[in-house]
Amino acid sequence: MPSRRVITGRSQEPRRRFAEELRLLRTDKGDSLRQLEAVLGWNASTFGKMEGGQSLGGPEIVEALDQHYGTTPMLLTLWELAMADPSQFKEQYRRYMALEAEAVSLWHYASANLHGLLQTPGYAREFLAAGGLDGVELTAQVEARVGRSQLLGAGDAPRFRSILSESVLRTTLRDRGEWRGQLEHLLVMGERRNVTLHVLPFSTGLHALSNTDTVFLRHRDGSTVAWVETGYAGELVQESAEVERLQLRYDLVRDLALSPDESCLFIRRLLEEIPCEPSA
Known part of the structure; x- marks a missing residue:
């Protein structure tokens, strides 16, 4: 079987992919974490933890990010996949x-x-x-x-x-x-x-x-x-x-x-x- 061809180079692991997309969308838009805090109302550290993979956040904050970036419902879909990913649990x-x-x-x-x-x-x-x-x-x-x-x-x-x-x-x-x-x-x-x-x-x-x-x-x-x-x-x-x-x-x-x-x-x-x- 031929090896999988890499198209985007982005992670195929749901939790890591979700964090990558958050980080890429913010940097492409030119926002800082503090600017997200000012616009959306959640603490800058919360966004930082989500981008670093330490937290997935909740559906409300993800829906707000989707609306902010005009990506509805991409981020919410990635969030759902990350939440349901069995790899988060012990072997x-x-x-x-x-x-x-x-x-x-x-x-x-x-x-x-x-x-x-x-x-x-x-x-x-x-x-x-x-x-x-x-x-x-x-x-x-x-x-x-x-x-x-x-x-x-x-x-x-x-x-x-x-x-x-x-x-x-x-x-x-x-x-x-x-x-x-x-x-x-x-x-x-x-x-x-x-x-x-x-x-x-x-x-x-x-x-x-x-x-x-x-x-x-x-x-x-x-x-x-x-x-x-x-x-x-x-x-x-x-x-x-x-x-x-x-x-x-x-x-x-x-x-x-x-x-x-x-x-x-x-x-x-x-x-x-x-x-x-x-x-x-």
Whole structure:
């Protein structure tokens, strides 16, 4: 096979390409970072981090840049590709990410932490920081995780079901406001037609998936694979007999869980337990 002919010489890696285009557009227009700050209202350091690849920014700032440069919707398209790029995740998760993006349904059980598709930026940041990330890498991983959540809002979004152990909902964030926002986010997500949430109360006792986070991913050809994760490692299970055994365990746990309506009430009661911040 002949080698790929280089046409532009620009990066083919989505995150790096996005940063390159931002930098080229600004320099071609003759703008400084301070001029962008004056015109668009965001801090000059924010634009600098985006051009340096340390941050992707949010859709609002990218749309503003598209309008400023007259490139709509090129930058927003590059931003979406960068946010969805599996290469931002650690090697062991890249295969899972590819399968997740292609799935028509995802059935999930959470023993300890919320699935990435349900996490707010505040939850993702504290969770990833607890795992040892900081600085530029932490910011990049938070943005990548938040970008993943857009999968559930797409026009062809997969069906998503998550059974949440009560321990997941009792393990709060240090910032009460961020934790309140996360619980409120769960209620909003549970209202989506393609999302179903269950709570598994402590009163259920021991069950078949007590210490294992599990996701089943079904694809258009009818095949199903499972991703099993502990606190230290993740494993892709593809052998049909093993997947079937795990699915039986999952079905038993789902039978023990609260209904979606009961689960919504459970989360609302948790929200009522969070002290409101005193008014200024």
